[in-house]
Amino acid sequence: MVDWARAQFALTAIYHWLFVPLTLGLAVVMGIMETLYYRSGNEFWKETAKYWQRLFGINFAMGVATGIILEFEFGTNWSNYSYIVGDIFGAPLAIEGIVAFFMESTFVAVMFFGWKKVSKGFHLASTWLTGLGATISAWWILVANSWMQHPVGQAFNPATMRNEMTSFLDVALSPVAVDKFVHTVLSAWVLGAVFVVGVSSWYLLRQRHVEFARRSLNVGAIFGLIASMLIMLSGDHSAYTVAQTQPMKLAAMEGLYKGGPDQSLTIISGISPFSQPDYEGQDEPPFKIGVPYALSFLATHDFHGYVPGVRDLLDGYTKEDGTRELSLEEKIERGQRAIAALQTYRRAKKDGAPDDVLACLADRVQADMPYFGYGYVKDRSQVVPYIPVCFYAFRVMVGGGCLFLLLFVLVLFFLYKKDIMQARWLLWGALCCIPIAYIVSEAGWLVAEFGRQPWTIQDMLPTWVGVSQLGSQTVMITFLLFLVLFTTLLAVEINIMCKAIKKGPQL
């Protein structure tokens, strides 16, 4: 049941994430082009903006459709989760609806249907507000997701048996949320830019709409180059934050079994993609090639910093500040103590114990509460994420990011210094980068979410405690239904998109 619930959520999220980055990325490109039209009055830019808006529209509907499923799947598939953390987690989702989703859906109608109904300025504002709405929407969703990675601004209330919010600002502005938002939105901008560059390259290869394609290439490549450079910075900061808040995720991303100071950053190693490696028996993966000291610097901003590996995290270790990280066995023991203390509290409450006794019992619950989730863990393998996915997805993400940076530099170089029409290899390369950008984008999502396993909420609630009580067959059926539905709709969308691209702008 847990596996099917996870699979269904992953399926929906993977499909959703196919459409959202293009929405976020194209929103900026459209905005830039319509701004150029607004400022110059040149009809060329109007038609160019309208063309990219048409492609935006085809993509937008699927993003909306898959998004609604995701929101409700928290309740349908993860019922315990929804109750235990709903007091905190529900708020960002509600705010997303009120503040962002309405903005997006209101102004997108003006953007599509309002060209002859509203003024130029109002239309331009609507185009930007559509993008802004989508971006603010991303902000609140990522606040919610970041809270799952790094729960802050909350406390457990034994009287209600759930976690409750204590600081809205801590939740909304957590460093993990800020990093995640910046990195994710920038990655979406890069994907949008790759899409624009790739489609424009296709027109140049076919020698159609050459002027339109050259100008779109220019806007797309400049936008992409800026986003790519910024994403390098945000990626570095994200890695540092992960090291501080989710060291097991970092260890899995790096295939770091036995940690220590002076750690090298793995470029590649021989981890089998098909099975969990023997992290208990080996000190490091076979054929490891790395950059000396780089991982220590990435994780601690010190070339000699201590980076714990999977085994250190399971066995416990002493941190650089002298404090000791408990071993898994100790955490399990404390988790079980928290559960037992909570049972005592609930019995006392039911029996009508006086307030001072309840307060005393509540203190005992709180003492071990940081390890509450470990009370449900039975063995070491349960708390280690699936390393091959984290390891390879991380490399695909970083490698892809570097490839796109190179692409944008080359495109701009050939646009300004050479004749890009002659560089057919580059145009083909840009076209091929479109599917690669989607793979890279999904890889980033896999790193973030596989690395969090087995926790729905880091250290607080394992997946097997967060689920709903549904038979595995029930969820399997809906999984298959959604698989068929989403795949069919994706095929339809790709076909429509290809036809629209073939038809080209009405210039």
Next chain:
Amino acid sequence: MTYAFLQHYWCFVVALLAALLVFLMFVQGANTLIFSLGRTADERRLIVNVTGRKWEFTFTTLVTFGGAFFASYPLFYSTSFGGAYWLWMIILFSFVLQAVSYEFQGKMGNLLGVKTFQWLLVLNGILGPLLLGGAVATFFTGSNFIVERENILNPLGDGEGPGVIISRWANGSHGLDALLNLWNVVLGLAIVFLARILGCLYIHKQVDDAAFDAHHRIIRPLMRSTWLFLGLFVAFLVHVLTCEGYAVDPQTGLVYMEPFKYLHNLVDMWPLAAVLLIGIVFVLFGILWSITHKTYKRGFWVVGFGTVVTVTVLLLLTAWNNTAYYPSTADLQSSLTMQNSSSSEFTLRTMFYVSLLIPFVLAYIVYVWQAIDKKELTAEELHNDHAY
């Protein structure tokens, strides 16, 4: 602001969002008329496009309704969505089909053909209101679930499965049993016909008379839907006001059955009774005036206002005045009340401040709505401008 005030306030906000959702399902109602009103491909396209500029409001309101319910009453969210799984999944499935059908149906290369997507819009037009109406009716009729918070402290079994789950459905139907209750179906069908009434009125208001004689075309489905809606709605209302309801003892929190509970609620909260009456009068007036006056095009707004008011009051009757808003037929004491299922005071207060943005959001929606609907939709617009 006391905790009790915040609980009542958020109950009102959620009820209002649900009422707005029912109103905005005019989109679904109009979609059920695609093939009966549209005689040619162009006319069908006109009908699709007239609601195609509004479907996202319905969608967004559904999402916001879900989010607001989650934030303010998380135990409802976990119990209803995790329990009545199939009911909600079918609803979501139909809304997914709707979202893509607008965009895909008129596009080159849509693989499945125009008519397939238009039929999917019809399917959503029926299933959406029917199942959402049925789900809303369970606030009166009850659902088959059990809530046991202590289950979470039970990790010593096999560590997973039913042992640790707080809310669970007491039978294997996972929500489909709601459709076996006659009164759930009655309200569901009433919402279907109300949506058709609103859909007819919106088409009449927004389609250019030169494109087709909308008033002449809508009059028959409008009258049929009106009779069916009135019959079903009155039957449901009479049933609700005369049946036993789920009362809560404010001192102990215990839930018990009280004869005529919802009628008592109306009497105890008489201003709500007055508002309910006003809402019903608006609905009836809007329909009758639209039927009898060919050039009268404001019926959509009059009926819409009446719908929002009526549905809001009906939903408040299920929760205010010491009432269990999500009653359990499997275990009475598992029933959800505003007190035992709401978020913490801190969260409700925080969200209260966020909700102050709602009037601002409504203001820009009204402005944009007017800007887009200023002119009626013409056949030429479909050929000369962006259209589905």
